[in-house]
Amino acid sequence: MSDLADRCRWIGVDWGTSNLRIWAMDAAGQMLGERRSDKGMGTLTRAEFEPAFLDLAGDLLPEGRVTPVWVCGMAGARTGWAEAGYRPVSTRALPDAAPIPLDGTDSRIRVRILPGISQDNPPDVMRGEETQIAGYLAGAPEFTGVICLPGTHSKWVQIEGGDVFHFASFMTGEIYDLLAHKSVLRLTLDDMDWSDEAFRSGIDDALARPERVSGYLFAMRAGALLNGASPDVGPARLSGLLIGAELAAARPYWLGQEVVLIGAGRLAEIYRAALGHAGLDARIADGAEMALAGLRAAADAFDKGD
Amino acid sequence: MSDLADRCRWIGVDWGTSNLRIWAMDAAGQMLGERRSDKGMGTLTRAEFEPAFLDLAGDLLPEGRVTPVWVCGMAGARTGWAEAGYRPVSTRALPDAAPIPLDGTDSRIRVRILPGISQDNPPDVMRGEETQIAGYLAGAPEFTGVICLPGTHSKWVQIEGGDVFHFASFMTGEIYDLLAHKSVLRLTLDDMDWSDEAFRSGIDDALARPERVSGYLFAMRAGALLNGASPDVGPARLSGLLIGAELAAARPYWLGQEVVLIGAGRLAEIYRAALGHAGLDARIADGAEMALAGLRAAADAFDKGD
Structure with missing residues (x-):
């Protein structure tokens, strides 16, 4: 077993349309290492997600132990690894309960994909940004104000007392x-x-x-x-x-x-x-620090006792 | 000599970015025939314009006589057949004097390209639309009002007493x-x-x-x-x-x-x-009728006595 695999307790994954980024995390929540690939969600069929992940992370996975894998971003879209749905506003940035792990994956991993957030009026969606927002709010739980996430589809998000209240893309x-x-x-x-x-x-x-x-x-x-x-x-x-x-x-x-x-x-x-x-x-x-902090918040909330 | 060539007195050409359209015209200003090709200005180098024109119009040209060819549109751009420049607003839709014929063309044709219209403040240009406007004004010389030309770059043109006064693209x-x-x-x-x-x-x-x-x-x-x-x-x-x-x-x-x-x-x-x-x-x-009417207005104004 590699030293990294020995120390790795969970893996964070930010899987966007054009890029894939993973972080190996130790028992104390410290980052052991970061890896990237250009195998974005936009280039993959459903069956190609797990192999793409294992290509990048396989040597981080010890045998005989199940490593939690926390995923945010477009891997949760309808045409992604598995559809993770949306939670409607107003809502916490992270779900209240742990998402159901994906079925039938490699026995060394338990993969959970964080859902996005939706809004009915006007219609809007985010997927991935909610985890960055969760990361920011982990350090400022009662924040009230506005978070702007520039990008291909930039988003303005009104946060009220730690809740995602309303947003516009x-x-x-x-x-x-x-x-x-x-x-x-x-x-x-x-x-x-x-x-x-x-x-x-x-x-x-x-x-x-x-x-x-x-x-x-x-x-x-x-x-x-x-x-x-x-x-x-x-x-x-x-x-x-x-x-x-x-x-x-x-x-x-x-x-x-x-x-x-x-x-x-x-x-x-x-x-x-x-x-x-x-x-x-x-x-x-x-942005990357906030994504990792949001994934860490999910792992902290839902992996206790694993 | 073909019957068409015998009766053709001048040729009108609307040469846009993606299409080329020509009309053969008789001595009474009636249209003898229309032809089109997809050899738009955007697909041609400078040296390819005359061959593209002759491919389409060669059989309309009698020997021993010079046929006037009136051109509007992107063929007059910097990277077109020959640069035809711009005339600043406020101006008549057609120039006051005949454009100088192109040098060194086939001896059966005398090619003149109509210039575009420019505006300094705010910066704006049109090329081709001015001839359609001239075509409309040929039938309504004292028009005061607005002409809108929808398209890739749509234009709104204020006409004052037959002059192009101001426009916006x-x-x-x-x-x-x-x-x-x-x-x-x-x-x-x-x-x-x-x-x-x-x-x-x-x-x-x-x-x-x-x-x-x-x-x-x-x-x-x-x-x-x-x-x-x-x-x-x-x-x-x-x-x-x-x-x-x-x-x-x-x-x-x-x-x-x-x-x-x-x-x-x-x-x-x-x-x-x-x-x-x-x-x-x-x-x-x-639009096509107006382009032809504008080319006819140019031929009428500048080919008298030819």
């Missing part, structure tokens, strides 16, 4: 990628440097006249044709316009609120700068 | 195609029927809260996940949301104005329905 990240790489704007954005000033002007324009954004977008293309390359036709302007439009729509969420951004790297910094420009000082909590 | 058509075919919404829209009611609800929601459109879009995906297929998550809703957002931004153009839609088929009907739902009765003028 926006397609900002996906629309940015489509416009930057698949639309006529790709001809404009190529090789342009970032400009803080162009970013802020995009935020200002979109916040002031959000209905004009699709006009402002074509004006970037026209401006490039008429006046050549400039920051006003570059990626910072596009980012500012789209995030500004999101801020305009999400204003009831953030205006006058305490806002925590859960995310990582450049994207979280960009959202923090956008909120700062709108007069709000947001804190950043690291 | 929106990426509505391109964004629809990206969302319907490349985004997560493609999973929702597949095989869904059109619903007038869902279309109108999309217009209403976007007109009332245009800043929320990217949220309404994700709500379609969430609604499909939670409640299954319904018109509220289908293409009519997407179309209503995006056209409604455009109408919200273009409101200064159409509110209380006389509006003419230049376009064809389903898209023109959809815009007419959208404007009708917003309380405005727009007329439709056929």
Whole structure:
């Protein structure tokens, strides 16, 4: 038995659409190691999930003991490893009872997938974000305020006394990628440097006249044709316009609120700068750390006595 | 010499990004025939334009006579057959003087490309639409009102006493195609029927809260996940949301104005329905007829005495 397998007591898994990340955890809740793979949920058929997991984690599993595996994210979607459903708002970020373990898996593991959260009016869903939120709330159980999770489908979440109360998703990240790489704007954005000033002007324009954004977008293309390359036709302007439009729509969420951004790297910094420009000082909590903290909260709550 | 070549006095060409359409015209300005090809400007290098034209029109060209060829559209772009530039607003839809013929073409043709129209503030351009506008104005020289040209990049154009005074472009058509075919919404829209009611609800929601459109879009995906297929998550809703957002931004153009839609088929009907739902009765003028009428206006103005 490897030293890691000897010390590993449970495994946390964040299984997104494009990536898979696992953490080996010891008896004291300390992380022994992290591994990643590009075998995201979007690339796998149902039968391929367990082999993909075992490829990455097989040597962490001691024989003769059942290792709990806690999974969050898109692995719980209808076309994922097993459908984990949604719990409607208002709700705690983690379920009240342990999810039922998956049937028929390798005898060394007991796999439980955390459910997402849904909202009826307006219709909305999250899957994976609820675990990051649980991770944040593990360190601030009575938090009341707003959590923003930037990403492909960014989310604004109102938290009331530790409950997920209401939320709204926006397609900002996906629309940015489509416009930057698949639309006529790709001809404009190529090789342009970032400009803080162009970013802020995009935020200002979109916040002031959000209905004009699709006009402002074509004006970037026209401006490039008429006046050549400039920051006003570059990626910072596009980012500012789209995030500004999101801020305009999400204003009831953030205006006058305490806002925590859960995310990582450049994207979280960009959202923090956008909120700062709108007069709000947001804190950043690291997205991967929050996912792991949420998985740990589930393991702590439901694996006692295992 | 073919009968067509004997009677053909000039050729009109509408050369767009994805399609090429030509009309053979007789001495009385009557159309002898129309031909189309999919050799759009987007698929051709500069050297390939003349061969593509001659493939389609070669048998229409008598020997021993120079046939005028009038071209509008993207063939005049920087990467087209030859750059035809832009004329700034406010301006007549057609130039005041005949464009300079292209150098070095086949001796049987004299090719002139009509320039586009530009606007400095906000930056905007059109190329091809100005000829359709000229075609409409040929039949209504003193028109004052608004012309809307739906399409990949739809345009709203204020006409004052026959002049192009101001205009605004929106990426509505391109964004629809990206969302319907490349985004997560493609999973929702597949095989869904059109619903007038869902279309109108999309217009209403976007007109009332245009800043929320990217949220309404994700709500379609969430609604499909939670409640299954319904018109509220289908293409009519997407179309209503995006056209409604455009109408919200273009409101200064159409509110209380006389509006003419230049376009064809389903898209023109959809815009007419959208404007009708917003309380405005727009007329439709056929896009291809207007392009040909504009080319004819150029030939009439500049080929006299040829």
